[in-house]
Amino acid sequence: MKWDFASVFANTDALLVGAAGTLRIFAICLVLGLSLGLVVGLGRYARNQWLHWPATAFVEFFRNTPVLVQILWFYFALPILLPFSISPLAAAALGISLNSAAFSAEIYRGGIQSIEPGQWDGARALGMSWGQAMRRIILPQALKRMTPALTNRAIEIFKMSTLASVVAYVELLQQGKLIASLNYNPIEAYTAVAVIFFVFLWPLVQFTYLLERRLGRSE
Amino acid sequence: MSYRWDFTPVLASSALLAEGLVNTLKVTGVALACGLVIGLALALMRLSRHQLASWPAGFVIEVFRTTPPLVQLFWFFFALPLIVGIEMTPFMAAAVTFSIQSAAFFAEVFRAGIQSIERGQWDGARAIGMTNAQAMQRIILPQAVKRMIPAFMERAIELMKTTTLVATISYADLLFAANEVSQKSFRPLETYTVVALIYFVVIFAASQLSRLLELRLARSGESTVH
Numbered sequence: 133m134k135w136d137f138a139s140v141f142a143n144t145d146a147l148l149v150g151a152a153g154t155l156r157i158f159a160i161c162l163v164l165g166l167s168l169g170l171v172v173g174l175g176r177y178a179r180n181q182w183l184h185w186p187a188t189a190f191v192e193f194f195r196n197t198p199v200l201v202q203i204l205w206f207y208f209a210l211p212i213l214l215p216f217s218i219s220p221l222a223a224a225a226l227g228i229s230l231n232s233a234a235f236s237a238e239i240y241r242g243g244i245q246s247i248e249p250g251q252w253d254g255a256r257a258l259g260m261s262w263g264q265a266m267r268r269i270i271l272p273q274a275l276k277r278m279t280p281a282l283t284n285r286a287i288e289i290f291k292m293s294t295l296a297s298v299v300a301y302v303e304l305l306q307q308g309k310l311i312a313s314l315n316y317n318p319i320e321a322y323t324a325v326a327v328i329f330f331v332f333l334w335p336l337v338q339f340t341y342l343l344e345r346r347l348g349r350s351e
Numbered sequence: 352m353s354y355r356w357d358f359t360p361v362l363a364s365s366a367l368l369a370e371g372l373v374n375t376l377k378v379t380g381v382a383l384a385c386g387l388v389i390g391l392a393l394a395l396m397r398l399s400r401h402q403l404a405s406w407p408a409g410f411v412i413e414v415f416r417t418t419p420p421l422v423q424l425f426w427f428f429f430a431l432p433l434i435v436g437i438e439m440t441p442f443m444a445a446a447v448t449f450s451i452q453s454a455a456f457f458a459e460v461f462r463a464g465i466q467s468i469e470r471g472q473w474d475g476a477r478a479i480g481m482t483n484a485q486a487m488q489r490i491i492l493p494q495a496v497k498r499m500i501p502a503f504m505e506r507a508i509e510l511m512k513t514t515t516l517v518a519t520i521s522y523a524d525l526l527f528a529a530n531e532v533s534q535k536s537f538r539p540l541e542t543y544t545v546v547a548l549i550y551f552v553v554i555f556a557a558s559q560l561s562r563l564l565e566l567r568l569a570r571s572g573e574s575t576v577h
Contacts, residue, residue, distance in 0.1 A: 192555065193551065195558075196550075196551050196554040196555040196558055197512075197547050197550045197551050197554065198511075198512035198513070198515040198526070198550055198554075199512070200515040200516060200518070200526065201515060201526060201529075201543065201546060201547050201550055202547070204526070204529075204530075204543055205543040205544070205547055208533060208539035208540075208543060209539045209540040209542075209543040209544060210540075212354060212539065212540040213354060213540065287417075290419075291418075291419040291420065292419075293419075294419040294421040294422055295421060295516075297421070298421075298519055305419070305421060305422055305425070308422075308425075309425070312429065318429040318430045318433060319430040319433050319434060322422065322425050322426045322429055322430045323426065323430060325422055325425075326418050326422050326423070326426055329417075329418045329419055329422055330414065330417055330418050333417045333418070334413070334417050337413075337416070337417050
């Protein structure tokens with residue numbers, strides 16, 4: 133068995149296109165997932181039943197079904213109910229974003245609940261409304277505690293982005309498949325893709341460890 | 352809405368879907384069992400003072416935790432058979448990938464659990480003449496495992512969701528059965544909705560069970576690790 137990475141290096145262009153696709157869907161899902169997650173998390177935290185129950189149903193449904201099933205549902209099933217078709221990017225981004233929103237909602241809720249009631253009392257004593265207290269007092273402190281969990285979510289989103297290849301969205305793994313089938317070099321092609329993901333993700337993972345240690349020391 | 356839902360083609364394929372669910376549970380069970388055993392070995396190696404044991408274990412854990420599961424699965428299915436020269440069935444590739452992958456995650460749970468046990472327990476075991484291995488086996492692990500139960504359950508549930516990836520290498524799990532039924536019946540909406548609900552019922556039940564266990568452990572005053 134002789135390893136020959138020349139056939140992979142000859143396709144650097146294709147891998148760059150794939151990397152751009154991976155970064156694009158990662159960015160979309162990160163922004164959509166984490167911001168929608170905050171909305172759903174606030175809904176879960178709310179006492180109002182009309183906010184609490186829909187948010188809870190959303191979280192339970194998206195946390196308790198596989199993300200690949202969600203993506204395939206958005207790609208194959210949803211267009212039947214709509215007057216237009218759904219692109220691979222849209223289907224994958226929808227599935228991954230909603231799934232991440234459900235998981236991050238629980239992080240936000242946990243973070244907000246972890247703030248001592250005294251902080252609320254203090255904010256109210258200063259005459260702040262609920263919204264003001266949440267925005268200026270509670271969330272800034274909660275966000276600090278949530279950072280490691282949210283960074284972990286970002287890493288999960290990056291890994292999940294490979295599932296977009298199942299609906300033929302052009303990202304790194306999809307390009308790896310293409311290179312492997314055109315050059316008959318699955319060993320080198322898939323090893324290269326694995327190494328690229330590792331190089332992207334390893335610093336992020338180390339950063340999370342560092343954050344966890346820092347936070348563990350300060351709180 | 353003008354669309355008329357028709358679940359009869361999906362119901363007619365319930366045998367196929369049931370078989371798919373059994374295969375999903377099979378691959379989850381095998382990966383879980385192997386993952387626990389390999390995970391304990393990796394954790395003990397990583398905690399070892401010998402660099403020759405701790406470094407390779409650390410490497411395996413880091414690689415499998417920081418690369419996407421689908422890339423791992425493709426590597427084991429398409430690349431590994433060419434390197435070692437043996438045929439890999441989709442089931443074998445899936446079992447190997449998810450066993451090592453969950454072992455990497457379980458190893459960190461084991462490590463956290465073992466490290467959470469107070470030093471006094473080690474001292475006590477040594478004081479009554481136990482070797483390190485005896486202390487680990489009889490004193491430390493039994494206490495640590497109890498604290499790890501919620502984390503194990505959580506990981507097992509994640510594993511079950513991740514096994515849907517095996518459909519991409521044509522292992523006949525529940526999702527693969529869904530793809531087939533959907534294509535044959537031209538009823539993707541009904542098929543994927545039903546299959547999503549099946550996953551939901553199974554995984555939701557497992558999540559509730561895990562929550563119940565965690566509550567019970569918390570009530571008995573046991574601390575847990577994550």
